[in-house]
Amino acid sequence: xxxxxxxxxxxxxxxxxxxxxxxxxxxxxxxxxxxxxxxxxxxxxxxxxxxxxxxxxxxxxxxxxxxxxxxxxxxxxxxxxxxxxxxxxxxxxxxxxxxxxxxxxxxx
Numbered sequence: 192x193x194x195x196x197x198x199x200x201x202x203x204x205x206x207x208x209x210x211x212x213x214x215x216x217x218x219x220x221x222x223x224x225x226x227x228x229x230x231x232x233x234x235x236x237x238x239x240x241x242x243x244x245x246x247x248x249x250x251x252x253x254x255x256x257x258x259x260x261x262x263x264x265x266x267x268x269x270x271x272x273x274x275x276x277x278x279x280x281x282x283x284x285x286x287x288x289x290x291x292x293x294x295x296x297x298x299x
Contacts, residue, residue, distance in 0.1 A: 255291055
């Protein structure tokens with residue numbers, strides 16, 4: 192009689208464990224499907240050269256920006272006339288791409 196009750200309780204525990212396992216597997220499958228969907232939907236970020244134009248490293252870009260800002264500050268400090276300041280800064284920004292190509296061209 193006691194062994195029959197124990198067997199009955201063990202069977203109930205095993206059935207409950209099996210139900211919990213099934214629920215857990217369903218949840219894991221749902222999470223995996225959701226992750227796969229999110230992975231498919233999010234765009235991938237490409238690193239490195241993606242276009243035909245030459246790219247510059249982070250350090251080179253920082254140097255370009257810092258040197259340009261330094262030149263603008265020097266123009267602002269040493270040139271008295273406001274119209275001439277603005278003209279020189281505009282000229283600097285207009286000629287900057289050519290300066291960058293001449294200074295950082297990797298083909299030579």
